[in-house]
Structures are given as structure tokens and as C-alpha cells.
Amino acid sequence: EREHGPYQPHEPGYGLYQPGYSPYDDQIPDPKSRMLAIQNAKAYLLRSSTTSGLNLYDHLANMLTKILDEQPTNAVDIIENISKDVKWAQFRKKMDTLRDEHEILPTFEAAEKCKALFLNANGEGHEELEEEIGETPLPNVMETAFYFEQAGIGLSKDESYHIFLALKKLISVQPIQTCRFWGKILGLEMNYIIAEVQYPEGEEEEETEEEEVIEEGGKGMGEVEDEDEKKDKEDELPKSTYKPPPVIPKEENGTGANKYVYFVCNEPGKPWVKLPPVTPAQIVCARKIKKFFTGRLDAPVVSFPPFPGNEANYLRAQIARISAGTQVSPIGFYQFAEEEGDEEEEGGEGRDTYEENPDFQPLPVAEMVDSLSTWVHHGQSILKQGRCVWLNPFQKSEEEEEEEEEEEEEEKAEEPDELQQETGPPLLTPLSEDEGIQDIPAWTAQPSTNLIPQYAVAILQSNRWPGAYAFASGKKFDNIYFGWGHKYSPENHSPALPPPVQAEYPEGPEIAEARDPTLEEELAFKAAREEALAAAEEEEDEEDAEDDEEEEDD
Structure with a gap:
């Protein structure tokens, strides 16, 4: 091969090998300055281009890597082409406006939300976790789902397990005594997963006191505003004689329609939200309307008659109605306490508490399917008043009676x-x-399978509340609801009509419109009037004549 001749002065390699040009001939350079020069040179090579965003250091490294990998012949002759190929490989085309960007799949988002359910926050061993699960009131959702699955009822196994984990998270956060998976109510936008819980006695009293304090504070502000309005008004307006019907108070927590507390969430993994207690007015109004749920608790309920609350209150009212009519159990599973039984025989009043029967003997599935008398309601029914226990709204306390003794006669x-x-x-x-x-029975009972009757499960379906089911197998039973939260109606729902228009003022003869007289009646009236006037004039003339005669005699 031909060797390179001596470098010319204008060439970069000129003087490198000439005597006197090498730095090692006369002196040894400082290592620090040499490292600094190397760093400066490397920093220069790493400087990115303002147009392409590439730097010379990476470009040369990629070129050498490509040359060593491919090992082309005469690489020095095609070094320019190799440089172009490396640049083209690094070129990124901008996304076209017609091409959609990469979207995150909803399954990925759902997995991110459910990821927290699978994390062990405590970090304890398996043995300690098993002991905790045995002590806590966590329901076995998977076992319940297994029995309902025999009849084709329920959710998927994945969703059931996610709900199982969500209930476990709820119990770890709230001081709950009992917990049960109530069911799932469908909505137009989102669904509601409902948990039925019961607090210890002390916890319920504290929450009730807080609600009362808030209500009292609101009343105080209203009174101050009323006083200011009265001062501003110079002319007193006429007072209305209308007296609104008395407000029926809600039942206390732990009793009646508020016996249980309900938590809801849209999906497992989302935070649980506690529903407010239900009032009789909300239950009475919920019976007159029929609205689909949206899945948003703060959504307004636009209806007639107007509903006193938002969707959270309407959801709570529907849960109370469904629970009162569909919470059933095999006969003999629950029994009244002996003391309460004696009181019942003496007083004849209804009882609202029961207990499990330790001597319960389950009936065979064939008997539970053949007759509905083998099932009983263990939930209190709601009266027309909107309460489970009737309350007289006109009954006054002893203090009010003492203060209003003088006004009793007028009020009676x-x-x-x-x-x-x-x-x-x-x-x-x-x-x-x-x-x-009408011609449809309230309940339909059937076995889960007719092919293997010895292993069948008794399934009960409500026709009044579509979506309410119950199962019984041996000493195990449970209730669940999957539906839209509406009661079955054989006819189309017709909203309530508005009340009749009230009279603005009392009617009487003073404001009654009279019939216009006919022509004959007018003529007869004029003739009678003229006769009366003529008779009156004659009487006056006679009286004047008599007075004149008396004066002449005097």
C-alpha cells in the first residue's frame, strides 16, 4: 500500500511527528490541564444541534458501531453514506393530525384503581391476617356468589372478588360491627355497589348528636334572618291562615327504616360514601315517582311531586323500600326472645327484634320450593306514614301541654x-x-337445577321488586339485589296530577255575578217602581193635609 507522504502545513496532521512539535520532546504536560482539555473537547462534541437535536459525539459513536457491526469493504469510501443512513434511522416523523394518539385502555385504568385493593398495608404474616379475618365481620362474598351462581344470578368472579376486597378495606377504616354485601343498583352513567353495615351502639349516638348540632345551628341562623326581615318591613302583610301538616320525624339510628347504615361506591377501589338517614317524607315521595339513577350522588332529582333531597337521599329511600319487602329467611331460622314473647301475649303490640334460633333444623329444598309458607319476612314493613313504627303527629309532650292549657279549647x-x-x-x-x-304471585320459588336435585339450592325471586333474590341451602341463606331499583308496575307509570287550584278569596253573595234581566223584566220593574213612587207621593200628600187641618183647629 502507498504510505502517506509528509503533511503539508495547511493539513491537520502537519507537525505531529516533526521534531520540536511533540509535547513529549521537551516537557511533560500537566495531567490536570490535559484532562480539562479532554473534557472541553468532549463537551464540544456533545453539544446538540439547534436544527436536528443531534450531537456529533453520539453520531460518531453510532457510525462506528454500524461500521463494526456490518464491516463493509472500503468503509472510508462510503463513510458519507453511512453518516446519512445513521441520520435517517434517527429521524422521527411527526404524528399526522388524522392519526389518533395512543389512548389508555379502560381496562388499564380499572386495573390501576383496583391495584390498591391487592396491597397489604399492614405487612403482617399470613397467620396474623387469617386471625384478623376470622375476628372481623367481613362477609364471605365469594361463598355467597357461589350459591347464587348455581341459578345464574350474580356478578363475575373477578368483580365479586374485587367487592370482597373493597368490603375488607371498608371494615379496616370504619368501626363496623356487622357487614353484608347488599347488592348492586344499576345507573345510566355509573352503578352503585352497596354495603349494609351496623355500627356499635356508642358510634351511632355520637353521629346522631353531630347531626342534631348542625340542624340546631341552621335553625338559629334562620331565626336571625327572620328578625331582620321583620325590621325591614314597615307595612305588615296579611298573615296566612294556612297551617302546614306536621312534619313527621325520622326514626332514630338503629331502629325502623334506619336500622342499618349503607355505604356505596361506583366501582371497587373507589372510596366508600356513607348515605344519610332516610326520612318519612322521602319514602312517601319515592312511592309517587319513578326515576332512573345516574350514578352521581349529588345529582338533583327533578320530579313531581318534588323530592326532598338529591340522588343520595332517593337512593337511600329506595334501599329502605327494597329491604323492607325483600329481606326474607327460612322459617325457624329466627325467633323472638322469650321475654318479648311474653310482652307480646300481654300487650298485643308488634315486636321489632329477633334472634337466631340455635335449634334451627333446615327444611329440605323440595319443601322450600313447593310452599311459600316456609319463608318469612325478617325485615320490618314500612307503613303509609313512611315509618316502621307509627307516630301520632298531633300528640304533644307534657311540657307543651302545660304551656298551652289556655289555648286548648280554641285548638280543639x-x-x-x-x-x-x-x-x-x-x-x-x-x-x-x-x-x-293482579294475576302474578308476589314470589317465585324454584330449585337451582332439576338435573341433580339432591345438590340443588332453593332460589326465591321477587316479582314485586325485580332483581331481588334469596337462596337457602341447609343452614345458610342470604339475600341480594341486582336491578334498577324500581318496583314492578303492570301498567305504565303515570305521574301524580297537580292539586286543584285554590280559591283566592271566599265566595259569597256580595261577589256573585247576577243574571242580566230581559226587556219584559225591565219594563215590569219600571212599572212597579213608578207605582211605588206614586203611592209614596199620595201618602205624603195625605199626611201634609192632615197636618194643615190640625194647625187650623189650634
């Missing part, structure tokens, strides 16, 4: 007749006494 005349006390079916009433819906 205005007060309506005494209301008749409402009574509902007692607890543990057989389902055979439930009224049907």
Missing part, C-alpha cells in the same frame, strides 16, 4: 279528628300472606 275546634293508628304485618310473617300483583 280546629284540629282534625284523631288519626287512626296504622299497623303493618308483624315480623316473621310467612310469604304466603303477601298480596299478588
